[in-house]
Amino acid sequence: MRSPQPLRNGDTPSPHHRTPDQHPHFHSTVALRKLRRFNLLILLFRFAAFCFSLASSVFMVTNSGGSDSPHWYDFGAFRFVLAANSIVALYSLFEMAASVWEISRGDTLFPESLQVWFDFCHDQVFAYLLISAASAGTELARTLKGKETCTATNAFCVQADIATALGFAGFLFLGFSSLLSGFRLVCFIISGSRLHL
Amino acid sequence: MRSPQPLRNGDTPSPHHRTPDQHPHFHSTVALRKLRRFNLLILLFRFAAFCFSLASSVFMVTNSGGSDSPHWYDFGAFRFVLAANSIVALYSLFEMAASVWEISRGDTLFPESLQVWFDFCHDQVFAYLLISAASAGTELARTLKGKETCTATNAFCVQADIATALGFAGFLFLGFSSLLSGFRLVCFIISGSRLHL
Incomplete structure (x- = not known):
């Protein structure tokens, strides 16, 4: 008696019990390797952004x-530079932890849709915040040049310049992260999964 | 005698001569309508960015x-605000023309790959440039407040404030355009065509 679903010529019986979704699983293993490399690159940018903003x-x-020298908190723009860089440093630290979690466990910290939107939106907003703060800080530092604040205590102005420049460097790496997380978000919107790189 | 490829029951002969690629063409017509709506939205944002930066x-x-009142060209940050806004106004005007071209002719002004990269890169750079200029302008305007420049000719400071605020509004719409052109670029990278929305 013939089986209702006979094996045709060339068909081989499955050696193990296979479910129909194992073929997609093979594809996603390849995608996972790509995603891992992608995540390592993001992690690198986030680490650089963290270092510079810290x-x-x-x-x-x-x-x-x-007590006779000027303080950073006397100037609004310098307070802005400090606030923006501190926020970005904390955010980058959190995102680094989330990246390490994702690389090691293969799954996102938050649910996937929340994670990709969270990353991209915060990257965008904080990149704009950081360049805004750095520009305001630069303008204040330029205004102070030649004034008595800088002629009396030159070290204050030099240190403020360095802090602002480091803020620009932090912005650069946050901007790169923003591009990558934007790419991941669009992948997610189009294909419904961040894996399809 | 039977025809070698007989029409089956329910099959209808083609009224016109049809080529095999007409079915994909139907798909791309649907995508084109979506793309048209998408381009109209970009055009709207670009128009708003143009108006505000102009x-x-x-x-x-x-x-x-x-001759006794201060001039905008005496202040570096105000020159920066003017330069950035002029660049963005010109760029937005060009991009509006490119958008209108694309909507009316259904094809990009430059070759497609060049166009999507050109749009996104310029949107990103100019958005950062504009917020940087506006932040520097704001910081200078804040510094000038209470100084003799503003107490003597208050109108100068008020007008500078307005120009800076308009720059921020321009940035907002350029930022939205940048998000949309970024989406289009990733569509192009993934699927090889900007049409697959």
Whole structure:
């Protein structure tokens, strides 16, 4: 008696019990490797952004000498530089943790749709925030040049310049991260999965 | 005698001569309609960005009263605001023309790959440029407040404030355009055509 679904010529019986979704699983293994490389690149950019924005914050917050020298908190733009860089440093730290989690476990920290939107939106907003703060800081530093603040205590102005420059460097790497997370978001919108790179 | 490829029951003979690629063409007609709506939205954002950045430029360049009043070109940050807004106004005008061309003719002004990269890269760079200029302008305007420049000729400072605020509005719409052109670019990278929305 013939089986209702006979094996045709050339067909081989499955050695193991296979489910129909194992073929897509093979595809997603290839995609996972690509995604892993992609995530490592994002992690690298986030690490650089973290280092620069942390350094900028430290340079700014320690920028006050004695009681007669000017302090960073006397100037609105320098407070803005410190706030923006601190926010970006904290955010980058969190995102680095989320990236390491994703690379090691193969799954996102938050649900996938939330994660890709969260990353991209925050990257965008914080990149604009950081360049805005750095530009305001640069303009204030330029205005102070030649004034008595800088002629009396030149070290204050130099340190403020360095902090602002580090903020620009942090922005650069955050901008790169933003491009990559934007790419991942559009992949997710189009194909319904961040895996399809 | 039977025909070698007989029409089956339910099959209808083609009224016109049809080529095999007419079915994909039908798909791309649906995509074209979507793309048209998408392009109209970009055009709207570009028009808004153009209006605001042009208004900002005009407000800044006319910001000099008599010979005893201060001029916009005496201040580096205000020159930066004017330059950035003028560049964005010109760029938006060009992009509006390119959008109108694309909507009316259904094809991009430059070759497709060049066009999507050109749009996105310029949108990104000019959005960062504009917010940088507006932030620097805001910081300078804040510094000038309370100084003799503003107490003597208050109109100068008010007009500078307005020009800077208009720059921020221009940035907002350029940022939206940048998101849309970024989406289009990733569509192009993934599927090889900007049509697959």
